[in-house]
Amino acid sequence: MEGDKYYEELGVAVRVVHLACSLCQRVQEGLVSMSSDQVKSKDDDSPVTVADWGVQATVSWILSEIFGGQNVSIVAEEDVQTLSKVDSAGLLETVVNTVNECLAEAPNYGLPRPDNVLGTSQILETISRCNSTGGPTGRHWILDPVDGTLGFVRKDQYAIALALMEDGELILGVLGCPNYPMKKEWLNYHHEYYQSMSQMSPPASDSWEKGCVMYARKGTGEAWMQPLVHQQKKLEWPNSARLICVSSIDDPALATFCESVQKANSNHSFTAGVAHSAGLRKQPLRVYSMVKYAAIARGDAEIFMKFARSGYKEKIWDHAAGVVIIEEAGGVVTDAGGRPLDFSKGVYLEGLDRGIIACSGATLHEKIIGAVYASWDSSNL
Numbered sequence: 001m002e003g004d005k006y007y008e009e010l011g012v013a014v015r016v017v018h019l020a021c022s023l024c025q026r027v028q029e030g031l032v033s034m035s036s037d038q039v040k041s042k043d044d045d046s047p048v049t050v051a052d053w054g055v056q057a058t059v060s061w062i063l064s065e066i067f068g069g070q071n072v073s074i075v076a077e078e079d080v081q082t083l084s085k086v087d088s089a090g091l092l093e094t095v096v097n098t099v100n101e102c103l104a105e106a107p108n109y110g111l112p113r114p115d116n117v118l119g120t121s122q123i124l125e126t127i128s129r130c131n132s133t134g135g136p137t138g139r140h141w142i143l144d145p146v147d148g149t150l151g152f153v154r155k156d157q158y159a160i161a162l163a164l165m166e167d168g169e170l171i172l173g174v175l176g177c178p179n180y181p182m183k184k185e186w187l188n189y190h191h192e193y194y195q196s197m198s199q200m201s202p203p204a205s206d207s208w209e210k211g212c213v214m215y216a217r218k219g220t221g222e223a224w225m226q227p228l229v230h231q232q233k234k235l236e237w238p239n240s241a242r243l244i245c246v247s248s249i250d251d252p253a254l255a256t257f258c259e260s261v262q263k264a265n266s267n268h269s270f271t272a273g274v275a276h277s278a279g280l281r282k283q284p285l286r287v288y289s290m291v292k293y294a295a296i297a298r299g300d301a302e303i304f305m306k307f308a309r310s311g312y313k314e315k316i317w318d319h320a321a322g323v324v325i326i327e328e329a330g331g332v333v334t335d336a337g338g339r340p341l342d343f344s345k346g347v348y349l350e351g352l353d354r355g356i357i358a359c360s361g362a363t364l365h366e367k368i369i370g371a372v373y374a375s376w377d378s379s380n381l
């Protein structure tokens, strides 16, 4: 409610994620294929696009403008290394144009816009300003500008994730899911099917609407979902938001579990063993990005498990927003030892016990944790 602590922060976060979703949709529509001038590889070989830098610049500019200039602490995924390379000049120009086009529409989202077009050096500075490492004191925004870039490039699921942490505790979580339909039934249809259908006959009701923003404030026991606005329309917030909650299924045989698409990110054979031992019977739902968290928060799935290979360290921006939303929607998220995730130790989830387990409720959660202990000794992660 208006006047509540963090009401302004929540409003800005929801609005800026909506704005970021529109930027991503525009970039994705123009993305013909994984061509080298549109998709770059980072040092770890993960892909990065105009949208990753564009969203980071946009969110950084807006948060700095509203919450106190250079002093705003933002922990975010991207840096400007790849973008500043000589062979990236064309890419950089596209980023600059995309950000300026996006910010020009910010007033439609109830957000400020710059008085003048931002130049290249300003955009680079705005992106590289998000180099905070977080920590246990003070206020930090945590941003993954595009989570699941591979899903984005493949025109599949991806998310924009923004969270706020204060003195080591998560306060707010906002997840933009531009290809995740408001209603579960539409998940069965491919994105391009949706596009061709909506061109033939424009959406008549919000059952057709593709894409949503979910958000929650810690401690309220409420999580919300709002459809994306069509371009040129004004965002009304919080008017068109509605409450979401986790599924009530607690029988493992009826539960759906989500896991990462990419094998490099998660050990599929170990999760299959845990799933079997916990009595899960359905095929896993492999989903790119934090849309997995969104699926659980909204009751479309019951379980998410991720056991990274040894040596891989989870980053806070890949989980923070999703954790707040699932918890407020009624679910449970812990490490595999049953302990809460600690976002206050810097960029990584330090001290994480084996993996991450998110469930719609305590009954399933206990069963999964039990199955992890039973399976662990026989595994060689």
Ligand SMILES: [Mg+2]
Pocket (backbone or CB within 6 Å): 052, 077, 144, 145, 146, 147, 148, 149
């Ligand atoms: Mg990312």
